[in-house]
Amino acid sequence: MTMGENKHQVQGFDVSLNVPGSKCFDDDGRLKRTGTVWTASAHIITAVIGSGVLSLAWATAQLGWIAGPTVMFLFSFVTYYTSTLLAACYRSGDPDSGKRNYTYMDAVRANLGGFQVKVCGAIQYMNLFGVAIGYTIASSISMVAIERSNCFHSKGDNSPCRVSSNPYMIAVWCDGNNFLPNSRF
Incomplete structure (x- = not known):
């Protein structure tokens, strides 16, 4: 380690194989990507x-015909x-053969670094x-609306049909923690 290097920098865990000339691996040793223009377009959409x-x-209707399309x-x-x-x-460095940045944080670290x-x-x-939090609240509100709709259907339009959203928020939050979104390119 030289004088200018950061002693506290944490390196990522990289699993790669160096198999030169293999049809299954990219130039950096990771499995080849199999995406096409169609799959990339679907992900973007x-x-x-x-x-x-x-x-x-x-939202567009609230803004009007001028501001809506402009925004x-x-x-x-x-x-x-x-x-x-x-x-x-x-890719950092050379756009054709530079090191790939697989996460947003890798790209920021390679281009900006530090703070x-x-x-x-x-x-x-x-x-x-x-x-x-937003998706948890929105989905629980939707589930409460379905529950109230079923209540009105079975008990009539004049029944109070009060439904708490708390059990639905807990269910969505507990289920959502099994799938954490990753921040990869």
Whole structure:
């Protein structure tokens, strides 16, 4: 270790095989990716649209004919710009043969390093935490609406049909912790 190196830097756990010339492995020793333009397009559509598409028509209607399409165009430009930045950060150094960055944190570490890695990581995990809370609340509200609909159907429209959302939030939260989203390219 030289004088300028950081003694506290933690290296990631990398599982790779060096099998030169193999058809099953990439140039960095990991299994070859099998994605196509179609699978990449499907992943982009599901990531960009997501559940937000359900409220898109209402939000556009609230903004009106001028501001609605203008804001949609602005957001599409921001999405395009950030996706080109992520694509440019996929390899560090040489774009053709440089080291691959498999996670967002790898890309930030390779391009910015230091304090920016900690800030980016904190923002990324706060975002994931907030999204998890939002989806938990939204899904429990939807399940309560279904339960109330079934109650009104069986007991009549004038019955109170009060349903607590707490059991549904607990169920969604416990089930959601079995699938934690990863932050990979």
